[in-house]
Amino acid sequence: MSLKLAVLGLLDVEPGSGYALLQRFRTSLGFFWQTTHQQLYKELHGLHEEGLVDCETVSQETRPDKKVYSLNARGAAELDALLTKAATPTKIRDPLLVKIFCGRRLGSDALRAEVESHRRKHEQTLALYRMLHEQIGKRPAAVRQRYHHPELTLRLGIRFEEAWLAWCEEIGAEL
Amino acid sequence: MSLKLAVLGLLDVEPGSGYALLQRFRTSLGFFWQTTHQQLYKELHGLHEEGLVDCETVSQETRPDKKVYSLNARGAAELDALLTKAATPTKIRDPLLVKIFCGRRLGSDALRAEVESHRRKHEQTLALYRMLHEQIGKRPAAVRQRYHHPELTLRLGIRFEEAWLAWCEEIGAEL
């Protein structure tokens, strides 16, 4: 249900083509939710069939035609309904944890190398998140207001990456 | 692939029936990976078809028959192969984040209530993890050795729950 919510939420801010939505997704919700263009297009078809979004085909001169989707009244109602339903916390579901859990067969060297590789990735992600957070902080208050909710999620992202980093360092030293 | 790895890993420690494996799963790997009995049984059927596990039907007097699965040489090789493949980090994928991201339509009251409900759940989970961690710490060194890898994953669990808690408190106060 989360992708549906995500797409409705993106369309609530601004209408757009599948392609445009995917780009907005990648630089926002995409930091903590994943999708592919295939799934996004599928979701948009589904929403259209359900009558929750309107779709207008726009011809362009130098670019291929595009389908611009926009939220209609029924879609807005559905978005509100989804927002009202309680969300339940999910598990971490990171394959690294399964590997470490089952890792007694693997030597310490291999595990340490894997943890180090993850550490580097999380370090990069943390740097990115901090940069994005700083950028939001620099905007005038009026603009910052519009980014308030996304900014809240970014802060969890930062805390998580910090936790990953600290853990990788701690257990890397112990392995 | 992670469930496959998880099941092979569990069988590597000790053979067991689907039912027994599920119970071991729930009190260990299940803290950060999810599964249902349906999926576990399906996975076991698959592993058996692939010839990675052996299966022996055991009749019991007062209990229904059970199928005891055990890792064979091919399964052990497959486990090693899976352990050697690098794992890539995943996204958080928690529906609460999607909701908050799209939450400008929802009032602050509703969001605050939802965050508070999550805070309570994470508080409970943290308490559980800390208790489990303490229990491991109390065991004699020889036993602790066997729980070393699981204990490492538990420590990430604790860090994550702490991050969730701190974040819920922070943004709950701000909303």
Add this chain to the structure above:
DNA sequence: ATCATCATGTAACCAGTTACATGATTAC
């Protein structure tokens, strides 16, 4: 009596991934 535990499964469905496919335009 009623409920939890032991023990296993089928079936339908939804969500997500990977591979394959097309074709123009623009920037280097």
Add this chain to the structure above:
DNA sequence: GTAATCATGTAACTGGTTACATGATGAT
């Protein structure tokens, strides 16, 4: 010429969830 960007899709498959199903034993 080569690669990136714009723009959309189909199809096969894997992984995960939910609903339905059975039936004995042991504890309260």
